[in-house]
Amino acid sequence: MKHIYSNILKFNQKNLQKIIKTLKNSGILGLPTETVYGLAGNAYSLSAVKKIYKYKRRPKINPLIVHYYNLKQANKDVVLNKDFYKIYKNFSPGPITYILKKKKNSNITPLACANLKTVGVRFPRNQVIRKILNKLDFPLAMPSANQSSGLSPVNPYDVSEEFNNKIKVIDGGSSKFGIESTVINLSGKISILRPGVISPEKLSKILKRKILVTTKQKKIRSPGVLKKHYSPNIPMKLNQLSAPRNYAFITFGSKYPVTKNSFNLSKKSNLNEAAKNLYKFLRLIKKKKFKKIYVVKIPYTGIGIAINDRLKHAAVK
Numbered sequence: 243m244k245h246i247y248s249n250i251l252k253f254n255q256k257n258l259q260k261i262i263k264t265l266k267n268s269g270i271l272g273l274p275t276e277t278v279y280g281l282a283g284n285a286y287s288l289s290a291v292k293k294i295y296k297y298k299r300r301p302k303i304n305p306l307i308v309h310y311y312n313l314k315q316a317n318k319d320v321v322l323n324k325d326f327y328k329i330y331k332n333f334s335p336g337p338i339t340y341i342l343k344k345k346k347n348s349n350i351t352p353l354a355c356a357n358l359k360t361v362g363v364r365f366p367r368n369q370v371i372r373k374i375l376n377k378l379d380f381p382l383a384m385p386s387a388n389q390s391s392g393l394s395p396v397n398p399y400d401v402s403e404e405f406n407n408k409i410k411v412i413d414g415g416s417s418k419f420g421i422e423s424t425v426i427n428l429s430g431k432i433s434i435l436r437p438g439v440i441s442p443e444k445l446s447k448i449l450k451r452k453i454l455v456t457t458k459q460k461k462i463r464s465p466g467v468l469k470k471h472y473s474p475n476i477p478m479k480l481n482q483l484s485a486p487r488n489y490a491f492i493t494f495g496s497k498y499p500v501t502k503n504s505f506n507l508s509k510k511s512n513l514n515e516a517a518k519n520l521y522k523f524l525r526l527i528k529k530k531k532f533k534k535i536y537v538v539k540i541p542y543t544g545i546g547i548a549i550n551d552r553l554k555h556a557a558v559k
């Protein structure tokens with residue numbers, strides 16, 4: 243398919259050279275991952291990281307996730323502990339971010355971590371981003387490629403829209419999961435700072451103790467720092483049984499038909515499918531200019547915990 247957007251580039255050998263060159267020169271790019279698309283720049287370069295904050299209009303107190311190709315690279319910047327290795331073995335590369343202590347001699351530019359003593363570290367699984375990381379001698383700082391507090395992009399067109407076609411984006415198709423990585427704090431008392439693709443149940447099993455979701459940490463400036471987040475900027479009401487016909491109605495399960503105003507996250511009641519559809523539908527509802535959104539109750543289990551978290555934040559006025 244030919245792109246109508248000249249800023250969306252195919253991933254091929256020729257463009258890989260261009261991507262490497264741009265990133266080496268502290269440029270920034272929209273890149274695919276298996277969760278959502280990110281806005282990427284050299285995590286060792288202050289000028290690249292400054293551009294990321296500026297383009298996203300992100301408050302400088304909100305740290306970025308640093309993405310690595312492998313353990314050897316990450317080991318230069320952060321302290322890898324026992325619990326980290328246990329989870330890493332099971333879930334990385336993949337949709338999980340570890341908060342770890344930063345090493346004193348780390349090259350990460352302090353702004354990337356909002357001057358904290360910790361770093362959010364992720365090893366993405368998507369093959370496009372892995373092929374890029376493999377060619378670099380620095381990790382990539384990469385927040386979701388959206389304007390601060392808005393909806394995360396799940397395909398290259400979403401990214402382009404977020405930045406008025408001013409950012410180059412590499413086409414990696416639709417994001418496999420469509421919702422962000424789980425953020426787990428391993429730098430102190432272990433807890434989940436942002437529920438995501440990997441559920442608390444799965445993490446509890448690996449670490450052989452109950453891991454809680456505590457999005458309201460005092461010391462750590464975490465995803466909860468900005469109450470309103472992941473938001474379509476349309477008033478939303480959760481846990482509804484029905485909706486007036488002029489409101490958008492987000493549903494789940496076989497008893498809800500798809501109509502002009504109703505959007506079924508998963509007719510089969512599959513929570514993975516629902517997570518994948520969430521941002522896609524919210525963006526569509528915004529385009530259709532609905533004035534209000536009602537949402538049915540979504541099961542609070544597995545990836546459903548992440549869906550509920552995003553809906554709660556999105557519904558903040």
Ligand code: TXA
Nearest residue numbers: 277279280305306360361362385386422423463464465
């Ligand atoms: O799936 C994902 O994680 C995507 C893809 C692109 O990798 N990235 C992403 O980044 O969602 P972002 O910046 O939108 O969300 C990262 C969250 C932020 O809310 C931030 O507060 C938290 O991770 N975070 C990053 N570093 C942290 C740190 N050192 N301590 C506590 N929280 C941190």
Ligand code: MG
Nearest residue numbers: 385386387394
């Ligand atoms: Mg984000």
